[in-house]
Amino acid sequence: MSxxxxxxxxxxxxxxxGAKVAVADLSLQVGRxxxxxxxxxxxxxxxxxxxxxxxxxxxxxxTAVLLDKPLGDRQARAKIGFLPEHFRFHxxxxxxxxxxxxxxxxxxxxxARAAAIPDLLALVGLADRTATKLQAFSKGMLQRIGLAQxxxxxxxxxxxxxxxxxxxxxxxxLVRDIIDGLRGEGRTVFLNSHxxxxxxxxxxxxxxxxxxxxxxxxxxxxxxxRVQVTLRVGSPTPQLLADLTQFGEHVNLSRHNGRIHLTLAxxxxxxxxxxxxxxxxxxxxELNPQRLSLEDRxxxxxxxxxxxxxxx
Amino acid sequence: xxxxxxxxxxxxETQRRRILWIALxxxxxxxxVFCLGFHYVYLDFERTWVGNEEAQLLASLLLAAGLYATNFxxxxxxxxxxxxxxxxxxxxxxxxxxxxKPIRRWELVLGKWLGFxxxxxxxxxxxxxxxxxxxxxxxxxxxxxxxxxMMLMVMQxxxxxxxxxAGGTRLSSLANGVLAFMLYGVAFVGGWVEQIGAIxxxxxxxxxxxxxxxxxxxxxxxxxxxxxxxxxxxxxxxMAGPFTVASQPSDAxxxxxxxxxxxxxxxxxxxxxxxxx
Ligand SMILES: Nc1ncnc2c1ncn2[C@@H]1O[C@H](COP(=O)(O)OP(=O)(O)OP(=O)(O)O)[C@@H](O)[C@H]1O
Ligand SMILES: [Mg+2]
Numbered sequence: 001m002s003x004x005x006x007x008x009x010x011x012x013x014x015x016x017x018g019a020k021v022a023v024a025d026l027s028l029q030v031g032r033x034x035x036x037x038x039x040x041x042x043x044x045x046x047x048x049x050x051x052x053x054x055x056x057x058x059x060x061x062x063t064a065v066l067l068d069k070p071l072g073d074r075q076a077r078a079k080i081g082f083l084p085e086h087f088r089f090h091x092x093x094x095x096x097x098x099x100x101x102x103x104x105x106x107x108x109x110x111x112a113r114a115a116a117i118p119d120l121l122a123l124v125g126l127a128d129r130t131a132t133k134l135q136a137f138s139k140g141m142l143q144r145i146g147l148a149q150x151x152x153x154x155x156x157x158x159x160x161x162x163x164x165x166x167x168x169x170x171x172x173x174l175v176r177d178i179i180d181g182l183r184g185e186g187r188t189v190f191l192n193s194h195x196x197x198x199x200x201x202x203x204x205x206x207x208x209x210x211x212x213x214x215x216x217x218x219x220x221x222x223x224x225x226r227v228q229v230t231l232r233v234g235s236p237t238p239q240l241l242a243d244l245t246q247f248g249e250h251v252n253l254s255r256h257n258g259r260i261h262l263t264l265a266x267x268x269x270x271x272x273x274x275x276x277x278x279x280x281x282x283x284x285x286e287l288n289p290q291r292l293s294l295e296d297r298x299x300x301x302x303x304x305x306x307x308x309x310x311x312x
Numbered sequence: 313x314x315x316x317x318x319x320x321x322x323x324x325e326t327q328r329r330r331i332l333w334i335a336l337x338x339x340x341x342x343x344x345v346f347c348l349g350f351h352y353v354y355l356d357f358e359r360t361w362v363g364n365e366e367a368q369l370l371a372s373l374l375l376a377a378g379l380y381a382t383n384f385x386x387x388x389x390x391x392x393x394x395x396x397x398x399x400x401x402x403x404x405x406x407x408x409x410x411x412x413k414p415i416r417r418w419e420l421v422l423g424k425w426l427g428f429x430x431x432x433x434x435x436x437x438x439x440x441x442x443x444x445x446x447x448x449x450x451x452x453x454x455x456x457x458x459x460x461x462m463m464l465m466v467m468q469x470x471x472x473x474x475x476x477x478a479g480g481t482r483l484s485s486l487a488n489g490v491l492a493f494m495l496y497g498v499a500f501v502g503g504w505v506e507q508i509g510a511i512x513x514x515x516x517x518x519x520x521x522x523x524x525x526x527x528x529x530x531x532x533x534x535x536x537x538x539x540x541x542x543x544x545x546x547x548x549x550x551m552a553g554p555f556t557v558a559s560q561p562s563d564a565x566x567x568x569x570x571x572x573x574x575x576x577x578x579x580x581x582x583x584x585x586x587x588x589x
Contacts (some may be wrong), residue, residue: 051408051588055412074414079410106414
């Protein structure tokens with residue numbers, strides 16, 4: 001806690017819904033000022049985890065500390081912003097009234113609300129919609145106003161559960177800018193998202209979870225050294241696939257295009273691989289190295305059950 | 313403070329969603345029908361003038377009928393407007409942004425209760441007051457115990473409100489509505505069984521009525537209100553009609569009703585605090 005102060009620290013959080021285990025064992029540490037991505041397939045337990053952290057859902061077991069306070073603490077909640085996955089708001093309120101209400105619930109006084117609301121409306125591009133009732137808002141506009149709501153109190157931690165699911169490309173750019181702004185101010189962002197391209201651009205660190213467990217946590221600042229290699233070789237044999245495992249992992253033969261994929265630990269292995277293939281008498285048509293994208297890593301770590309037998 | 317904000321929000325919601333206006337408009341319509349009906353029936357009676365005592369008896373009978381209808385309207389309004397108050401917030405996920413604010417869960421529930429309680433109070437007092445005022449102006453008939461009687465009618469609305477708020481913390485809107493009306497039905501039928509039991513002196517029937525009142529003590533509040541308004545009329549032995557009260561609710565039952573309501577509110581606050589959202 002001394003070196004890098006933690007804003008979120010969970011210890012073996014677990015949530016069961018009857019017989020269904022939504023979150024099995026969640027242990028995480030998020031530092032102050034970090035933009036933390038929380039990734040995993042549908043039903044992995046991301047939303048349930050966030051709801052536990054926010055005190056909406058009571059964990060079956062385990063504990064967590066947010067901003068040095070236990071779960072559900074009101075003082076901690078005063079410094080937290082949240083945009084839920086299923087954002088639905090009181091649609092009979094006008095946009096300005098909606099923000100005013102939520103500011104009030106945050107305990108902000110009249111002046112603070114009057115100062116924050118116009119700026120936030122402008123930030124999310126709804127400055128001219130102050131007097132529009134939310135029922136007349138489109139999905140993306142609702143998400144934007146929800147985002148403004150999550151930033152009302154100058155939060156220390158902002159939880160965003162799929163904040164860009166309804167947004168146009170400009171809106172996504174906006175969210176990215178907002179997140180960058182928050183990082184610049186030393187705020188912590190906890191982001192659930194399936195849009196890995198965006199996560200790659202915004203997050204400092206990501207955790208991959210599946211079945212309510214953290215499989216791996218990686219920093220996106222550490223340079224990725226592994227490369228994914230695609231090979232096209234004349235008549236690949238099972239023996240070839242077996243031999244390739246000495247160079248890299250996740251070796252597999254794609255059934256529909258006959259290409260072989262494998263992951264090398266470092267690109268310095270590439271010349272050896274090429275030399276070995278030629279020396280062993282295989283006819284090499286194509287050797288295509290590519291840095292692992294976050295999506296590749298997601299598929300490797302979380303597993304691709306629907307693909308063509310990719311490695312797990 | 314938060315409780316008041318939520319109460320204000322609740323009132324604003326019924327107004328914005330036009331529930332308030334519809335309830336008020338229908339209340340006015342009801343008043344119009346009652347006043348017109350009262351006027352013409354009474355006019356007929358005045359033409360064949362018998363005597364002051366009979367005229368007062370007729371006025372009290374018509375008034376009892378009007379209050380009976382008012383009471384029914386109050387019950388329906390109490391249940392229908394508040395049945396979704398808590399459950400809809402959960403079902404539509406609006407609760408997720410509310411409760412992640414630094415507020416306590418019970419403040420949300422209490423605020424909802426308070427908002428509806430204020431509206432019901434005003435509504436029931438206006439409706440009952442208008443009827444009593446009209447009968448006074450038209451037939452020069454005054455009821456006794458005006459304020460305590462009205463308070464009991466309001467209490468019945470609040471009792472049902474507390475029930476639906478409590479149910480809403482756990483049940484879906486539809487299930488909650490069914491529960492509230494079924495419980496009211498039990499109280500209603502139980503009330504009649506007790507009434508008839510008292511007239512024919514069947515103790516088992518009276519006991520059944522008492523058990524029903526324990527399950528849902530709403531009907532006794534109405535009966536007590538009526539006996540307070542018209543003590544002479546309702547206890548007159550020769551007048552065994554639908555608006556008379558043969559078996560008087562005991563004071564203990566009234567205390568029980570108050571405790572029942574407090575218990576419901578308490579359960580609502582506790583239950584909502586414990587549930588997953
Ligand atoms: N209230 C509930 N009752 C029963 N099961 C639930 C409940 N909420 C979530 N679950 C189950 O818990 C698991 C995790 O759900 P959760 O919503 O946390 O997933 P997620 O990671 O957010 O998924 P997605 O990417 O689709 O949003 C799922 O299998 C879901 O069916
Ligand atoms: Mg989710």
